[in-house]
Amino acid sequence: MSVREIRLSTTPSDEDIAKLRLGDVVYLDGLMYTAREGVYMRALEDKANIPMELPSQSAANFHCSPAARINADGSFEMGAVTATASFRFRKWLPEWMEKSGAKLIVGKGGMSSEDYRSYFVPNGAVYLSTVGYGTGALLGRGVETVEAVHWNEELGLAQAMWVIRCNRMGPFIVASDLNGDCLFERENAKIAESGLMQAAYADTKPAVLKRYGESDDRTDEVI
Amino acid sequence: MIPISLIQSTAETLMDKAAIEIPADYLDGLKKAAATEDGDLSSFVLKAMLDNYEAAKEDRRAMCGDTGVPRWFVKLGNEAQVEGGMVALEAALRRATANATNGVPLRPNRVHPLWRTDHDNNVGIGAPEIEYGFEPDGAWIDLITVHKGGLFGTDYRMLFPSDGIGGIKRFYLDSLMAFGKRGLSCQPAIIGIGLGGSKDISMVLGKRASVLRVVGSRNSDPRIAAMEDEFKELGNSIGMGAMGFVGKNMVIDCNIEVGYCHTGGMPMSVHAFCLSSRRAVARIHADGRVEHRTDPDWFTDYQRRDTVEWEPARVAAE
Numbered sequence: 278m279s280v281r282e283i284r285l286s287t288t289p290s291d292e293d294i295a296k297l298r299l300g301d302v303v304y305l306d307g308l309m310y311t312a313r314e315g316v317y318m319r320a321l322e323d324k325a326n327i328p329m330e331l332p333s334q335s336a337a338n339f340h341c342s343p344a345a346r347i348n349a350d351g352s353f354e355m356g357a358v359t360a361t362a363s364f365r366f367r368k369w370l371p372e373w374m375e376k377s378g379a380k381l382i383v384g385k386g387g388m389s390s391e392d393y394r395s396y397f398v399p400n401g402a403v404y405l406s407t408v409g410y411g412t413g414a415l416l417g418r419g420v421e422t423v424e425a426v427h428w429n430e431e432l433g434l435a436q437a438m439w440v441i442r443c444n445r446m447g448p449f450i451v452a453s454d455l456n457g458d459c460l461f462e463r464e465n466a467k468i469a470e471s472g473l474m475q476a477a478y479a480d481t482k483p484a485v486l487k488r489y490g491e492s493d494d495r496t497d498e499v500i
Numbered sequence: 501m502i503p504i505s506l507i508q509s510t511a512e513t514l515m516d517k518a519a520i521e522i523p524a525d526y527l528d529g530l531k532k533a534a535a536t537e538d539g540d541l542s543s544f545v546l547k548a549m550l551d552n553y554e555a556a557k558e559d560r561r562a563m564c565g566d567t568g569v570p571r572w573f574v575k576l577g578n579e580a581q582v583e584g585g586m587v588a589l590e591a592a593l594r595r596a597t598a599n600a601t602n603g604v605p606l607r608p609n610r611v612h613p614l615w616r617t618d619h620d621n622n623v624g625i626g627a628p629e630i631e632y633g634f635e636p637d638g639a640w641i642d643l644i645t646v647h648k649g650g651l652f653g654t655d656y657r658m659l660f661p662s663d664g665i666g667g668i669k670r671f672y673l674d675s676l677m678a679f680g681k682r683g684l685s686c687q688p689a690i691i692g693i694g695l696g697g698s699k700d701i702s703m704v705l706g707k708r709a710s711v712l713r714v715v716g717s718r719n720s721d722p723r724i725a726a727m728e729d730e731f732k733e734l735g736n737s738i739g740m741g742a743m744g745f746v747g748k749n750m751v752i753d754c755n756i757e758v759g760y761c762h763t764g765g766m767p768m769s770v771h772a773f774c775l776s777s778r779r780a781v782a783r784i785h786a787d788g789r790v791e792h793r794t795d796p797d798w799f800t801d802y803q804r805r806d807t808v809e810w811e812p813a814r815v816a817a818e
Binding site: 279280300302315341342343344345346354356357358359360361362385386387406408409410411412413414415416417418433434435436448450461464465467468471473474476477478480481482483484485486488495498499500 | 519540541544545548549551552553555556559561562563564565566567602604605606607608609611616617618620651652657658659660662663664666667669670671673674677678679681682683684686734737738739740742743744745746774775776
């Protein structure tokens with residue numbers, strides 16, 4: 278087995294991004310910020326000023342809230358770091374990407390190829406998935422320092438905007454590319470083509486009582 | 501009389517162990533899975549997870565950034581006595597949860613469902629959950645903490661007797677497929693299946709089957725034990741592995757627990773205890789000895805009893 282390992286800046290050049298291939302393993306260097314529903318709502322719906330210079334300081338948005346605390350003296354203790362499922366942020370991401378200039382969306386589970394084609398590719402952005410999930414201790418080792426935490430009063434520790442300095446932080450897996458192709462959809466298709474899943478279902482039958490809104494097409498996804 | 505200070509200090513240690521140390525039974529199961537995995541991406545994922553457990557233990561940091569939602573299962577021997585009674589015990593477990601959230605640190609995951617407000621300590625309305633069980637003999641108390649992750653991999657369905665085993669298998673596979681894609685359930689997992697009870701109890705049974713039974717354990721009913729073997733193999737046959745990549749390891753083990761249900765129905769739940777199967781157990785004896793372990797040993801013959809009276813002599817003779 279061979280996976281290609283790449284070190285990437287959190288303010289990557291267009292060329293750096295163009296070189297990434299689905300399934301590459303990436304380690305990040307530079308500043309990365311966490312932003313999920315709380316930050317998106319505050320920045321996009323409440324129109325609060327974003328407390329960082331984006332994307333010059335960082336073009337990497339991590340869908341994460343860390344296992345961390347703020348000490349009484351104002352310093353930070355960050356233990357483990359992993360991502361949360363990104364598909365839930367579809368509603369805010371196109372506007373966020375436009376506003377923040379984010380080139381790397383880092384999270385769990387990826388987005389659909391439709392998302393990639395409609396707003397990732399036009400913004401020159403790709404998706405990096407955490408591994409596992411999740412390699413919280415390994416990623417925690419890649420956090421050199423916590424530079425700041427913003428909006429923790431308003432949003433709580435879990436939803437706050439944490440700014441971390443990454444030093445060979447990883448592993449992450451490249452889950453989309455500049456063609457808008459999706460690693461997870463590629464794997465879904467391979468599994469469907471293998472015929473194994475269909476064989477496993479041979480001995481089963483549909484439920485007697487139906488439910489509204491559900492699919493019996495196992496090539497569908499639930500996200 | 502078990503001192504309340506000992507309960508709190510033991511509980512704090514358990515919170516720390518659960519977050520940081522992968523239980524040996526799950527680790528052994530995952531190592532076996534990694535040895536058989538031939539999908540290149542899913543092999544990479546399993547190897548990274550094995551490295552991650554080492555890093556967590558070395559650094560004494562939580563193995564996953566999502567440290568789950570801490571909860572407690574408390575089992576008392578019939579003669580156990582706690583200083584200050586059960587109200588004091590509940591306060592001690594709430595204090596331990598809050599202290600460890602800040603101490604380890606854990607992620608303060610718990611928020612109000614509507615207002616999304618947060619005490620930054622994993623304590624709030626109904627949080628942490630504390631559930632109880634009892635055993636006929638002994639003056640000990642077992643403290644079990646489980647920090648199950650949370651949003652995907654679990655589902656409930658009301659099935660009926662005419663759905664039969666084929667219907668049970670369908671719902672089981674559907675749950676694996678639906679949440680296995682993109683690795684939403686953080687598989688390979690300990691899959692717990694709850695069958696019977698009423699709607700809520702079927703969820704409780706499935707949850708307990710996944711979090712309170714270890715990899716390699718089998719139901720005491722040999723026919724259910726055979727189903728567990730069959731379902732484990734079935735779940736690993738769908739061509740999917742870690743993160744929803746091509747592979748052959750979805751299920752580290754499959755545990756099934758049952759409870760008597762309404763004659764017309766067959767409620768079923770499926771739960772997935774993930775790559776960070778956080779659980780830790782300690783028994784506190786009346787004389788103050790504390791024994792740590794990772795097997796909750798929850799489903800004793802007494803917990804699965806099906807008679808009016810508890811007659812251990814009869815059970816032992818069978």
